[in-house]
Amino acid sequence: MAAGIFPPRRWYGLLCLVLGASMLVWGQTVLSTRLQGKTYIIYWTVCFLVTSLALIFALWETRRLRLKLHEEEKALFREMVRQIEQARQQKEEQQNPKTAPLKPSAKEGIPSEAKPDS
Structure with a gap:
């Protein structure tokens, strides 16, 4: 796709959607054992915010x-x-x-008797 086809807000929405989906897959598979405690809360909060941002772009x-x-x-x-x-x-x-209705031409606009003397 050419860059001129879609406005930037669509690209931002797509980026947020792909990032949120990637975070979901990575969080459920590769990072599931490493996400514990504060990192778990922070990671899923960021994932939620990125997905919410994609929704905001879509609504906009x-x-x-x-x-x-x-x-x-x-x-x-x-x-x-x-x-x-x-x-x-x-x-x-x-x-x-x-x-x-007849539209008068420029010559017919003023009768010859009514033309001012110059």
């Missing part, structure tokens, strides 16, 4: 995606309304060509 990313989706839906809705309004106006102009 979910929130960001929901906000982005909401913004895209709003933009899509605005575009749809704009297109419907344009289609309605075009239909009205086709049905009533005489009542369509």
